[in-house]
């Protein structure tokens with residue numbers, strides 16, 4: 486969890502006062518500290534690249550705002566994309582096609598063609614996808630996502646590497662997949678696995694690297710195949726709770742790179758962090774609009790709901806909440822923080838000890854940068870909110886608020902219903 490500075494009880498984000506940001510841009514609003522994005526990128530790139538040649542593929546589904554993508558493009562990052570829309574966004578943000586690796590699941594022929602047209606390297610998820618790709622193109626560099634039968638994560642919904650999930654070529658078929666790819670004229674260059682999300686310790690990454698290394702050895706001995714990269718996926722967790730500590734990147738990088746270097750002649754490691762790079766850079770600011778005392782609880786009603794930030798409702802995730810205009814004051818009362826969506830599951834936080842709240846107070850929801858805006862929706866016909874980038878006290882609007890007209894512009898009423 487990041488520490489924020491304050492002046493006279495006023496929280497600062499990237500050098501700007503939270504109340505000023507709320508005043509200028511309205512709430513709810515996502516506010517990202519640009520320097521924090523750069524610092525996080527450099528931390529993870531540095532830990533791995535000190536040990537072996539490294540490519541960081543930022544998993545842009547965590548946050549695909551064009552301005553954020555520009556920042557990471559400037560840092561030299563590459564991209565993990567999971568849809569043609571993400572590929573398009575990254576190309577518009579200045580990423581060349583060779584800096585994008587596409588890892589889809591249940592990919593349609595239509596999407597495969599669009600990727601081939603844009604010269605994007607495809608990380609193939611199934612034998613069906615391989616055969617269907619061969620009908621469209623040949624000779625391309627490809628890699629495979631294997632199901633490593635090593636899964637981990639902060640919630641059952643985010644474990645991707647376990648045997649029972651839909652992801653990847655089953656471990657028992659992976660050698661066949663490479664030999665078939667060679668037969669079809671492809672050039673297999675890499676091997677990938679992704680265990681899950683929110684993994685706080687190095688051990689599952691070490692375990693999946695062991696599996697990847699043993700497959701790379703088998704590819705070399707059985708098929709004479711020399712891979713260019715091993716991609717250990719993403720899933721590096723962050724401490725959402727005050728008492729948690731961050732992943733030790735040096736321990737992680739040492740565990741992974743020592744295994745690759747000792748076990749194979751593969752020259753490059755790829756890491757695909759999404760959350761680690763963007764989560765703690767961003768705060769969601771939301772205004773207390775209503776206070777309600779019920780026989781059981783005190784509710785702080787805010788203008789952000791699970792349409793704005795779905796993680797608490799969807800995964801039961803914890804996001805730390807502070808009162809931005811009473812920052813650092815001691816807690817006095819326990820509140821549930823709930824939004825305007827007509828579902829009882831619409832909460833941002835439960836049972837938080839906060840300074841006594843009044844209508845108009847400004848709450849800061851921490852660590853909202855990953856899977857925050859990107860998972861937001863217009864449910865209940867609520868337009869998506871603004872996003873703002875802050876750098877050393879200077880602010881830029883990086884996403885305009887949607888209008889109700891935007892929401893309605895895709896609906897069509899048949900003429901016969903207009904009579």
Ligand SMILES: *Cc1c(COP(=O)(O)O)cnc(C)c1O
Pocket residue numbers: 544546547565567588679681682683718719720721757758759760761855
């Ligand atoms: C989502 C995803 C990631 C990133 O996960 P984080 O938990 O945000 O690091 C990386 N690789 C693949 C294939 C993914 O689907």
